[in-house]
Amino acid sequence: MEKDTFGLKTNTYTSVNRRQLFKTSLVISSGLAAGRSFSTTDSAPEPDRMIGQPATDLNYGNPSPHADAFRKLLPGNGYTGSSYSPLSKVQGALTPSGLHFERHHGGVADINPENHRLYVKNKRNRKFFSMVDLMRFPQRTLPAFIECSGNSDDCWKDSPEFATVDEIHGMTSQSFWTGVPFSWILKEMQAPREKAWVIAVGKDAPSLARSIPVEKCWENGLIAYGQNGEALRPEQGFPLRLILPGWEGNCQVKWLSRLELSDRPAFSYQETAKYSDLYRDGKSRLFTFAMDTKSVITTPSGGMQLADKGFHEIRGLAWSGKGLIKKVEISTDGGRSWLDAELEEPVLPFSHTRFYFPWWWDGAEAVLQSRATDSTGYRQPERKALISARGKHSYYHYHGIQSWWVDRQGSVKNYHV
Amino acid sequence: MYRVIIFSLLLSYGELWAATRRYQGPLSFGKSAPESAFQGPGQTIFVDGEGLPAGQGNWQEGKKIYESQCMSCHGEKMEGHIAFNAPPLTGGLGTLQSEKPMKTVQSYWPGSVTLFDYIYRAMPFLTPKILSPDQVYSVSAYILGEAGIIAKDQVLNEKNFAEIQMPNRNGFLLPEAMNHLSIAPGKGPGLKANTRHF
Numbered sequence: 054m055e056k057d058t059f060g061l062k063t064n065t066y067t068s069v070n071r072r073q074l075f076k077t078s079l080v081i082s083s084g085l086a087a088g089r090s091f092s093t094t095d096s097a098p099e100p101d102r103m104i105g106q107p108a109t110d111l112n113y114g115n116p117s118p119h120a121d122a123f124r125k126l127l128p129g130n131g132y133t134g135s136s137y138s139p140l141s142k143v144q145g146a147l148t149p150s151g152l153h154f155e156r157h158h159g160g161v162a163d164i165n166p167e168n169h170r171l172y173v174k175n176k177r178n179r180k181f182f183s184m185v186d187l188m189r190f191p192q193r194t195l196p197a198f199i200e201c202s203g204n205s206d207d208c209w210k211d212s213p214e215f216a217t218v219d220e221i222h223g224m225t226s227q228s229f230w231t232g233v234p235f236s237w238i239l240k241e242m243q244a245p246r247e248k249a250w251v252i253a254v255g256k257d258a259p260s261l262a263r264s265i266p267v268e269k270c271w272e273n274g275l276i277a278y279g280q281n282g283e284a285l286r287p288e289q290g291f292p293l294r295l296i297l298p299g300w301e302g303n304c305q306v307k308w309l310s311r312l313e314l315s316d317r318p319a320f321s322y323q324e325t326a327k328y329s330d331l332y333r334d335g336k337s338r339l340f341t342f343a344m345d346t347k348s349v350i351t352t353p354s355g356g357m358q359l360a361d362k363g364f365h366e367i368r369g370l371a372w373s374g375k376g377l378i379k380k381v382e383i384s385t386d387g388g389r390s391w392l393d394a395e396l397e398e399p400v401l402p403f404s405h406t407r408f409y410f411p412w413w414w415d416g417a418e419a420v421l422q423s424r425a426t427d428s429t430g431y432r433q434p435e436r437k438a439l440i441s442a443r444g445k446h447s448y449y450h451y452h453g454i455q456s457w458w459v460d461r462q463g464s465v466k467n468y469h470v
Numbered sequence: 471m472y473r474v475i476i477f478s479l480l481l482s483y484g485e486l487w488a489a490t491r492r493y494q495g496p497l498s499f500g501k502s503a504p505e506s507a508f509q510g511p512g513q514t515i516f517v518d519g520e521g522l523p524a525g526q527g528n529w530q531e532g533k534k535i536y537e538s539q540c541m542s543c544h545g546e547k548m549e550g551h552i553a554f555n556a557p558p559l560t561g562g563l564g565t566l567q568s569e570k571p572m573k574t575v576q577s578y579w580p581g582s583v584t585l586f587d588y589i590y591r592a593m594p595f596l597t598p599k600i601l602s603p604d605q606v607y608s609v610s611a612y613i614l615g616e617a618g619i620i621a622k623d624q625v626l627n628e629k630n631f632a633e634i635q636m637p638n639r640n641g642f643l644l645p646e647a648m649n650h651l652s653i654a655p656g657k658g659p660g661l662k663a664n665t666r667h668f
């Protein structure tokens with residue numbers, strides 16, 4: 054053992070234990086983050102004046118120790134709780150699997166895929182498939198966002214609790230999902246084409262159950278085992294989850310273990326007591342499956358500070374559970390005037406769509422907004438219009454226009470117009 | 471030598487291997503599953519009562535089970551515990567149109583069977599599925615009795631459970647496209663089709 058440049062004990066280069074070296078670099082970076090003085094980048098040689106780290110024998114690569122995009126737990130019980138995706142830090146339209154938001158109703162199930170079975174049932178027969186069986190079925194990959202229908206619920210309130218785009222809107226994420234088209238399973242089940250329901254049940258602690266109209270399962274449902282080129286993450290339902298493109302996250306059952314055909318919904322806890330939308334008339338709407346047309350500016354956004362007057366690219370995300378994003382408009386004057394943003398190609402159905410708008414900040418106050426229109430022609434409503442139709446207590450499915458107020462100092466804040 | 475010639479002929483005419491063809495038939499994967507794979511705690515129970523397991527329970531037994539299994543999270547008076555994210559089970563009647571709607575089993579849930587179903591599949595929170603059907607009937611009788619929805623001396627079983635009338639049973643609307651759905655009268659919630667979704 055000898056001391057390295059940073060005064061830390063390490064093996065000599067030739068006999069270096071790479072795992073140890075990686076840990077050491079983590080220690081160094083956390084030391085930096087904590088502002089300790091044992092290492093400074095100033096005193097270290099320039100990267101191009103020293104040999105780099107060897108290729109590691111880590112089985113799985115990690116983000117740079119300097120990377121600063123993290124999920125964060127929302128307040129509440131971790132088992133039933135949620136973590137949000139850092140929309141302000143995610144680049145482009147895709148969400149890295151490790152930054153996908155989480156929402157659980159009884160913790161993350163720990164499942165050995167060798168023992169996992171998908172049980173299917175209709176009136177005539179009962180079957181099960183192993184994971185090996187499922188991987189022999191025809192395989193397809195499709196892009197889809199998943200948004201918790203409770204995303205952005207803070208916006209219903211007159212006095213918002215949250216300040217940043219991550220906290221307010223971070224329960225949406227975009228992935229490429231790989232698995233068996235649901236239609237193949239339905240064929241094996243001899244399922245009817247319409248006027249039937251599939252009750253999907255998870256293998257998590259509460260055996261989360263949702264009733265899904267069979268028409269959607271035929272149309273574009275996927276029984277997924279892959280996410281962004283690898284197996285599903287445990288938090289996303291490893292080894293198997295339901296994907297229903299564009300529909301609220303709760304019905305895309307994770308840790309999927311049973312599919313039962315029925316002539317009617319079960320009216321389960323998760324589709325009546327929860328995930329029902331209480332309107333101002335005191336009546337609750339059931340089965341609001343498709344997520345509405347929505348967009349939000351991610352840069353600049355709440356909690357950020359504009360460094361200087363001058364050019365700033367406005368960047369954001371738009372998505373619709375009913376099809377494609379056709380148009381995103383930007384206003385910098387609180388909705389009085391609007392101009393089209395540039396949509397990044399390819400624009401994919403049921404997917405996060407990245408938009409850009411060039412903006413010159415002259416140092417005056419500004420209110421930044423985006424509004425999306427989808428392929429059905431539906432345009433994202435103002436917050437006031439949404440509230441006047443629904444009231445303030447439907448909790449789920451908020452999709453009003455988000456406003457960010459930029460003050461004269463360039464500080465950006467969450468703001469209701 | 472003769473055999474080699476025959477073999478070569480077969481090869482050259484492609485008769486040993488099937489020609490390239492797209493398979494479009496059924497896959498016939500999977501094995502037959504027993505009915506038991508769909509039964510037990512976590513099984514599907516419909517709000518009209520189909521799927522309720524046989525059993526019975528009452529308020530007195532339910533009180534004991536509530537105190538040992540439920541109270542630490544849901545509170546002495548079913549008021550809930552915010553730190554455990556355990557919702558209140560009772561209270562909030564008449565608040566749904568107010569500025570502070572309180573959604574509980576008593577004030578919000580449309581179907582009584584959902585109470586049995588959710589306790590049977592998901593509770594107690596840290597050790598789900600440990601309660602027998604009889605115990606779940608009892609603890610349901612205790613919660614519904616405390617909420618004044620049933621009499622405290624009523625014995626609940628798989629036959630009468632779906633007939634319990636929840637206070638907010640008519641508070642739910644279906645999307646218009648689903649207005650063909652109905653639930654057997656007197657069993658579970660009443661449902662109306664909604665004509666407009668904003």
